[in-house]
Amino acid sequence: MTDSMKAVVLARFGGADAFELRDVSVPRVEPRQVRVRVHASAINPLDYQIRRGDYADYVPLPAITGHDVSGVVEEVGSDVTEFRVGDEVYYTPRIFGGPGSYAEQHVADVDLVGRKPENVSHLEAASLTLVGGTVWEALVTRAQLTVGETILIHGGTGGVGTIAIQVAKAMGARVITTARPGNHEFVRSLGADEVIDSYSADYVDAVAELTGGRGVEVVFDTIGGDTLTRSPLTLADAGRVVSIVDIAQPQNLIEAWGVNAAYHFVFTRQNRGKLDALTTLVERGLVKPVIGATLPLARVGEAHGLLEDRGSYMLRGKVAIDVAGETVALPPRNS
Numbered sequence: 001m002t003d004s005m006k007a008v009v010l011a012r013f014g015g016a017d018a019f020e021l022r023d024v025s026v027p028r029v030e031p032r033q034v035r036v037r038v039h040a041s042a043i044n045p046l047d048y049q050i051r052r053g054d055y056a057d058y059v060p061l062p063a064i065t066g067h068d069v070s071g072v073v074e075e076v077g078s079d080v081t082e083f084r085v086g087d088e089v090y091y092t093p094r095i096f097g098g099p100g101s102y103a104e105q106h107v108a109d110v111d112l113v114g115r116k117p118e119n120v121s122h123l124e125a126a127s128l129t130l131v132g133g134t135v136w137e138a139l140v141t142r143a144q145l146t147v148g149e150t151i152l153i154h155g156g157t158g159g160v161g162t163i164a165i166q167v168a169k170a171m172g173a174r175v176i177t178t179a180r181p182g183n184h185e186f187v188r189s190l191g192a193d194e195v196i197d198s199y200s201a202d203y204v205d206a207v208a209e210l211t212g213g214r215g216v217e218v219v220f221d222t223i224g225g226d227t228l229t230r231s232p233l234t235l236a237d238a239g240r241v242v243s244i245v246d247i248a249q250p251q252n253l254i255e256a257w258g259v260n261a262a263y264h265f266v267f268t269r270q271n272r273g274k275l276d277a278l279t280t281l282v283e284r285g286l287v288k289p290v291i292g293a294t295l296p297l298a299r300v301g302e303a304h305g306l307l308e309d310r311g312s313y314m315l316r317g318k319v320a321i322d323v324a325g326e327t328v329a330l331p332p333r334n335s
């Protein structure tokens with residue numbers, strides 16, 4: 001093992017040019033940790049929010065950021081029994097709890113680490129950890145979506161939305177989602193039963209029409225603002241709203257009260273249990289990670305730009321980072 005590795009370091013808060021590719025020390029392993037050779041990572045909105053300085057109080061600089069890892073175990077701590085050298089694993093590093101994944105090597109607490117699904121690539125596995133864990137927590141743990149219920153998923157083409165559609169279908173739900181016109185067939189291919197145009201249709205009216213005026217049992221909000229405040233208008237009686245976005249506006253509590261709504265606000269937590277569940281779904285062919293663009297480690301800043309400016313592209317699902325290779329695959333621009 002060499003003592004140094006390449007890492008993309010956030011040197012200051014700012015634009016996509018705030019990153020520097022540096023040689024840094026390989027992190028040391030504590031007794032209940034594993035050291036992983038990172039093959040792939042991915043980009044989340046949280047990453048560019050951190051880069052801009054939205055969470056400056058929680059991220060001392062310089063910092064290695066990044067919240068998805070897929071790779072191979074190279075070293076295990078003295079008290080680790082769950083994994084061995086050579087195992088393929090995937091996980092989300094602890095959020096706001098140490099170095100992230102834009103690096104050739106990463107050390108993680110073993111309790112966060114899951115066995116990578118065998119039937120997908122490292123790029124695909126890395127594209128699943130944070131968004132998949134979030135979806136599991138939102139739909140299974142919190143909303144407790146059940147067979148035969150109808151769910152409205154806002155933002156069906158996003159990193160979270162593409163997985164939410166597939167998990168909801170695997171749970172036996174009827175899925176209504178929102179997407180821009182050129183993506184309607186794409187979200188149907190993931191399993192969506194009905195698609196509402198996210199930019200021209202009024203989703204409240206559209207849901208009323210699609211449900212015969214009854215409303216949906218669950219709303220999954222990945223966008224915020226209007227989609228959160230108007231959620232009660234799309235709910236059936238005693239429906240549930242799960243939101244993973246900032247609460248930018250006060251809730252429409254009168255409407256929520258009127259339909260006996262339950263609200264769940266989720267900030268995802270990392271643990272192996274959720275990853276094990278996702279691995280099962282992926283290996284049974286029920287969930288497939290979606291990658292819309294891939295760039296190598298040295299181009300993390302450019303990868304941030306693609307996700308931040310996703311409205312300018314036909315970007316479906318995740319922007320992946322090929323840490324161990326040089327893959328370049330860019331999304332088409334919107335015409």
Ligand SMILES: NC(=O)c1ccc[n+]([C@@H]2O[C@H](COP(=O)([O-])OP(=O)(O)OC[C@H]3O[C@@H](n4cnc5c(N)ncnc54)[C@H](OP(=O)(O)O)[C@@H]3O)[C@@H](O)[C@H]2O)c1
Pocket residue numbers: 044045046130131134154155156157158159160161179180198199222223243244245266267268307310311315317318
């Ligand atoms: N609380 C948590 O634990 C947690 C975890 C993960 C993510 N999040 C948050 O959840 C949000 C979504 O994450 P993500 O990874 O899915 O992001 P993403 O990959 O960038 O996807 C964003 C989605 O929102 C859609 N969208 C954006 N603006 C829209 C608008 N004005 N009207 C309609 N649709 C719009 C996009 O549609 P197009 O494809 O048409 O552009 C896309 O489907 C982010 O705010 C992220 O920070 C929170």
